[in-house]
Amino acid sequence: MRVLKFGGTSVGSAARIKEVASLIDDGEQKIVVLSAMSGTTNTLVEIADYLYKENTDGALKRISELENNYYKVVDELFETNKYKEEGKGLIKNHMEHLRSFTRDMFTLHEEKEVLAQGELISTAFMQYHLEEKGVKSALMSALNVMRIDKAGEPDDFYIKENLTRELNALGDYYIIITQGFICRNAYGLIDNLQRGGSDYTASILGAAACADEIQIWTDIDGMHTNDPRVVENTHAIAELSFDEAAELAYFGAKILHPTCVMPAKLNNIPVRIKNTLKPKADGTLISVNTNKERIKAIAAKDGITAIKIKSGRMLMAHGFLRKVFEIFETYETPIDMITTSEVGVSVTIDDTRNLDKIVTNLKKYGTVDVDTDHVIVCVVGDFVASNSGIAASVFSAVKDVPVRMISYGGSNYNISMLVKAEHKKQALIALSEKLFID
Numbered sequence: 001m002r003v004l005k006f007g008g009t010s011v012g013s014a015a016r017i018k019e020v021a022s023l024i025d026d027g028e029q030k031i032v033v034l035s036a037m038s039g040t041t042n043t044l045v046e047i048a049d050y051l052y053k054e055n056t057d058g059a060l061k062r063i064s065e066l067e068n069n070y071y072k073v074v075d076e077l078f079e080t081n082k083y084k085e086e087g088k089g090l091i092k093n094h095m096e097h098l099r100s101f102t103r104d105m106f107t108l109h110e111e112k113e114v115l116a117q118g119e120l121i122s123t124a125f126m127q128y129h130l131e132e133k134g135v136k137s138a139l140m141s142a143l144n145v146m147r148i149d150k151a152g153e154p155d156d157f158y159i160k161e162n163l164t165r166e167l168n169a170l171g172d173y174y175i176i177i178t179q180g181f182i183c184r185n186a187y188g189l190i191d192n193l194q195r196g197g198s199d200y201t202a203s204i205l206g207a208a209a210c211a212d213e214i215q216i217w218t219d220i221d222g223m224h225t226n227d228p229r230v231v232e233n234t235h236a237i238a239e240l241s242f243d244e245a246a247e248l249a250y251f252g253a254k255i256l257h258p259t260c261v262m263p264a265k266l267n268n269i270p271v272r273i274k275n276t277l278k279p280k281a282d283g284t285l286i287s288v289n290t291n292k293e294r295i296k297a298i299a300a301k302d303g304i305t306a307i308k309i310k311s312g313r314m315l316m317a318h319g320f321l322r323k324v325f326e327i328f329e330t331y332e333t334p335i336d337m338i339t340t341s342e343v344g345v346s347v348t349i350d351d352t353r354n355l356d357k358i359v360t361n362l363k364k365y366g367t368v369d370v371d372t373d374h375v376i377v378c379v380v381g382d383f384v385a386s387n388s389g390i391a392a393s394v395f396s397a398v399k400d401v402p403v404r405m406i407s408y409g410g411s412n413y414n415i416s417m418l419v420k421a422e423h424k425k426q427a428l429i430a431l432s433e434k435l436f437i438d
């Protein structure tokens, strides 16, 4: 059994949905996880925003635009009147549901329900299309299987039990379509796995089904050596270890959701990134077995804030770091990077919702400086295998870029540097030129 996930662009038009339908109809048993058609979730976020602001006209206008776009897809996707009518009816129902939220005060739970509509529609489209083509497939609602606990973490036990039940009930259906991203929470209400979370759905389901392979199908031929949106002449990497892939995903390689590698790693299930537009290309294989290339890739994580706590008085004394970390823990704010000296400690965070409270508390221990608009630039590779000279190459590459913090040795796979956002592009290009072209 394989789990295949197709992202928003892969199902972004009637033509793309048809291509994916042909790709998955190969006689092999599989679970197919679909994202919403590209652009839909962003539109739903906008609609939710209008609803929060009680801007009913704005919300209704965006809903009508979305509805009309979907009717065009229905027209192109289905051949027969029967399925054109089914498709139109489906859209009408979902849009009426969205309109129903304009009547009352809008809540967080309703927002989650609004955001869920994109995946519910794309999967229904795929199921109807396969039915119309006479391909035997079944729609499995992720809302019957995927659940997060009170801490927002996947409830692995519940998911495995429910997936097993659903798969048993579906028996000889070889193609099982389900929604990425959406789930229920500990109270049974509709929730989601955060933006981009369909990758996570695929790896959670892959782990629960003990899949042979998890495939992430997207609009590029694998994990590239650098962010192709910023740097030219990047190329796909053939192999990555789970740890290398996890570092890249966490530090900004948008192609994989940061959380998606862990369930696959824990269950030793290979993850293959494939290009829907070039299905024959090998893509990137993520597994335990990887080549020991020194430097694999570079990534950048935006929206980073650096916080420096400085004190002349025994800063590094026993217990100090614990007190600092406790403040971040109290406000459930993860720290990405940390560097220390005798007189100060610097940390970075990307979640600034509680920054003011954190700073107020940190001020008990010394002077606190906050720098916003930074980026973590991270070089990933197998630095144990051939360690010599790597740091020197990395630092000489960024010799003209002001670097605010450096972290090396936290894992064997990562050298991270903090730079101002305005220097991100320069740093990524300089590193690419030095590490991959020189």
Ligand code: ADP
Binding pocket: 006, 007, 008, 009, 010, 035, 196, 217, 218, 219, 220, 222, 223, 224, 225, 226, 227, 228, 229, 252, 253, 254, 255, 256, 297, 299
């Ligand atoms: P999907 O909708 O299929 O989930 P995403 O947009 O989330 O696709 O991820 C694919 C995009 O990630 C690519 O189009 C590319 O622009 C971007 N990306 C950023 N960093 C990398 C990288 N290192 N390798 C490949 N793609 C990357």
Ligand code: ASP
Binding pocket: 007, 008, 035, 036, 041, 042, 118, 180, 181, 194, 195, 196, 197, 198, 199
């Ligand atoms: N549709 C969701 C989003 O746009 C989930 C995903 O695409 O992975 O964030």
Ligand code: MG
Binding pocket: 007, 196, 199, 254, 255, 256, 257
């Ligand atoms: Mg994605």
